[in-house]
Amino acid sequence: MSTDNFLVFTGIAPHPPIMVPEVGGEAIVDVRQSIDAMADFTERVIASGAQTIVLISPNAPLEVDSFVAYNGPTVYGDFSKFRAPDCHFSAGVDDELLTTITHEARKASFHITRIGEQTLDHGTAVPLYFLIENGWQGSVVALGYSFLSNDDHRRFGACIKRAIDLIGKPVAFVASGDLSHRLKPEAPAGYNPDAHVFDQAVVDAIRSCAPDRIVEIDHQLRRLAGECGYRSILVAIGATEGMDQDCEVISYEAPFGVGYMVAQLTKVSSPSPEEDHALPALAREAVETFVTSRTIVTPPAQLSGILAERAPCFVSLKTREGELRGCIGTIEPVKDNLAAELIANAISAATHDPRFPPVSEDELADLRYSVDVLLPAEPTTIAQLDPRVYGVIVEDESGEHRGLLLPDIAGVDDPQQQVEIAARKAGIAPNELLNIWRFKVERYKE
Numbered sequence: 001m002s003t004d005n006f007l008v009f010t011g012i013a014p015h016p017p018i019m020v021p022e023v024g025g026e027a028i029v030d031v032r033q034s035i036d037a038m039a040d041f042t043e044r045v046i047a048s049g050a051q052t053i054v055l056i057s058p059n060a061p062l063e064v065d066s067f068v069a070y071n072g073p074t075v076y077g078d079f080s081k082f083r084a085p086d087c088h089f090s091a092g093v094d095d096e097l098l099t100t101i102t103h104e105a106r107k108a109s110f111h112i113t114r115i116g117e118q119t120l121d122h123g124t125a126v127p128l129y130f131l132i133e134n135g136w137q138g139s140v141v142a143l144g145y146s147f148l149s150n151d152d153h154r155r156f157g158a159c160i161k162r163a164i165d166l167i168g169k170p171v172a173f174v175a176s177g178d179l180s181h182r183l184k185p186e187a188p189a190g191y192n193p194d195a196h197v198f199d200q201a202v203v204d205a206i207r208s209c210a211p212d213r214i215v216e217i218d219h220q221l222r223r224l225a226g227e228c229g230y231r232s233i234l235v236a237i238g239a240t241e242g243m244d245q246d247c248e249v250i251s252y253e254a255p256f257g258v259g260y261m262v263a264q265l266t267k268v269s270s271p272s273p274e275e276d277h278a279l280p281a282l283a284r285e286a287v288e289t290f291v292t293s294r295t296i297v298t299p300p301a302q303l304s305g306i307l308a309e310r311a312p313c314f315v316s317l318k319t320r321e322g323e324l325r326g327c328i329g330t331i332e333p334v335k336d337n338l339a340a341e342l343i344a345n346a347i348s349a350a351t352h353d354p355r356f357p358p359v360s361e362d363e364l365a366d367l368r369y370s371v372d373v374l375l376p377a378e379p380t381t382i383a384q385l386d387p388r389v390y391g392v393i394v395e396d397e398s399g400e401h402r403g404l405l406l407p408d409i410a411g412v413d414d415p416q417q418q419v420e421i422a423a424r425k426a427g428i429a430p431n432e433l434l435n436i437w438r439f440k441v442e443r444y445k446e
Contacts, residue, residue, distance in 0.1 A: 007164045008048035009172040009267050010240050011041055012206075012233060013127040014260035015057065016178065020129055022087035023079050030255040037251035037262035038127070042134035048267055050172035052094040052139045053131060054101075054160060056235050057176040058228045059123030060144025063113050067105065067156060068144040069098055070124075071114040075142055077125035089132055094139035097171065100163040101141065108159050110152070112143075123176045123228075131174075145231045153231045154215065157238020165389045175236035177229020179259030187257025189226040198225035199252070199259040202233070206263050209247035211237050227259075240266045242378065242440055278307065279444040280369040282339065283315050283346040288364050290347045299339035306442075307339040312374045314406060314441075315346040317359070320366050326353040329372070331393060331404055342371060370445035372406055377439035385415035390438040394422045397433050401426045407441060 018024040019031050019038070028035060045053070060068055072093025079087040102112045120128065124142045145153055157173075164171045179199045181189035198221050205213040214233055222230055243266045250262040282300075289297045300307070314329025326349035335341040346369070350359040359367070377393055385392060391407040392415075403426025405418055412418050423434060 007161055007173060007239060007243065007266075008050055008170045009045050010175075010236055010243075010265040011044070011172070012175045012177070012229070012236060012261060012263040012265070013038065013041060013130070014178050014229075014262065015059070015123040015126040015176045016256075016258065016260065017079060017082045017122050017126060018256075019126060019260075020079060020082070020084065020087060022084040023082045031253070031260065033251050033253045034260045034262060035130075038130035039134050040250055041262050041264075042131050042136050044264060044267065045131060045172045046136050048172060049170040050136075050138065051169050052097055052141060052171045053128070053136070053174055054097070054141045054143065054164075054171060054239075055124050055127060055174045055176055056143040056145060056232050057121055057123030058145065058232055059121040059176075060142070061115055061117065061121075062144065062146065064147045066111040066113045067146050067148075068113050068115055069102070070118065070120065070142040071116055072098075072118070074118065075140065076119050077129055078119050079122075079125070079129075082122070087129075089129060091128065091132070092139045094141050097163060097167050098141045100166055101143075101160050104159040104163045104166070105156060108155060110148075110156055110159065127174055127176050143235075145235065150215070150231065150234055153234040154238035157235040158241045159238075160235070161239045161241055161243075162386060162389060166386075173236060173239045175229070175232035177227070177232040179227050179229055179261055180225035180254075181228065181258050182224070182226045183254045183259060184257030191257070192224045192226070194221070195225040197221060198227060199254070199261075203249055203252050203261060206247045206249050206265070209245050211240070211245070211247065211265055236265055242375070244375075277446075279342060279371040279373075280446045282307075282342055283369040283371055284367075284446075286343040286346040287317070287350040287359065287367070287369075291350060291359055291361055291364060296347065297343060299337065299343060303337055303339055306373065307342075308337055310336065311338045311341065313338060313341055313345055314372045314374070315342060315349045316370045316372070316406075317346075317349050318368050318370070320368065325363070325367060326350050326356050326359065327406075328353055329374075329404075331374070331377075331402070338373065368446050370443060372441040372443050375440045375442065377437040380436050380438040382415045382419055382436065385418060385436075385438055387412045387415060387418040389440065391441060392418050392422050393437040393439065394419055394426060394428065395435045395437075396426075396428045397435070399435075401428050403428065408443075
């Protein structure tokens with residue numbers, strides 16, 4: 001897989017035990033929409049290729065200043081206390097991912113308390129029940145949140161995302177929680193005539209593909225709604241940082257005066273195998289044609305997929321032994337499509353990289369090609385960089401000098417080092433004040 005973005009699905013799922021048929025019995029007719037939506041939800045998770053599910057629940061044991069995680073190695077869903085003693089399941093804990101999340105959280109000054117309890121709370125068990133019941137198989141990381149600030153929960157989600165990127169395998173993130181508990185007079189937490197405003201705000205934000213609006217919902221509105229899913233959603237929003245949004249409310253209903261929503265925040269489509277090969281193949285064709293005949297190849301007549309989009313890219317040439325032979329790219333797209341952008345940058349990498357002489361015809365058979373397609377950059381600080389995950393763009397205060405360094409470069413392991421190299425490439429003097437952006441890439445290589 002050529003993408004470095006491994007969080008492939010992020011969704012929100014309700015957790016009322018009554019949804020579980022063995023628990024709800026005849027009452028499940030009132031939540032049939034949510035049950036069907038969870039089947040759809042699971043199909044999306046399976047289609048994403050997620051090997052591990054990370055769940056965060058409002059019903060896990062709470063710590064004041066620490067997030068929590070079920071330690072495993074196996075966790076159990078058991079609905080005995082909901083009058084369904086024969087309804088149970090188990091799943092293995094992905095200890096590698098949990099350890100990496102713990103490490104990334106520690107770097108952001110968060111602590112994760114591993115709890116010895118192996119029986120899952122119902123906020124975790126209900127979504128996991130439907131995932132397993134509908135055919136998903138894999139391991140889990142089951143988390144609970146804390147009494148820390150809302151912003152801390154969002155930043156914790158970003159820690160989870162960084163850990164998933166480092167592990168390098170497809171993972172789905174599921175935020176468990178219900179919305180308002182006060183939508184009808186018979187609701188379990190009592191009735192508030194304004195409680196529906198909270199649910200409407202959350203649903204509208206996702207339908208508009210603007211989940212950041214959820215972050216701005218007034219605290220008093222959340223309090224009067226009696227919700228129990230807000231902080232789970234904040235963690236999910238943090239976990240989608242830097243990703244393309246693909247939002248959808250799969251279902252919403254409130255049959256018992258409680259808002260149940262099944263929703264998708266983002267899903268990343270992996271590049272097709274054809275694209276994996278097509279981009280470096282086009283770079284090779286462009287260089288070999290230009291070096292042998294001084295002719296610039298024409299982009300394919302029928303462009304599709306990523307080659308038809310406008311995007312900046314960098315083309316790297318290396319020898320068979322892995323030594324860099326040229327690398328040139330664009331920070332912003334300047335051509336009508338990526339195919340044309342790639343062709344121009346490939347030729348420039350072979351002929352105009354000031355660090356190397358132009359590529360000769362005798363070298364062509366020994367070269368290997370890779371193409372990095374840049375995803376949108378965002379302002380950042382050195383503390384938020386990870387050279388293995390993010391590339392960096394630096395600019396001096398005047399905006400006259402700008403430098404870039406791609407992610408995951410051998411020997412570049414420290415954010416300060418990464419920024420210094422990018423600044424040096426741009427001709428920016430040491431100790432100058434810098435504006436800094438970070439970005440991810442989709443990497444295609446031979």
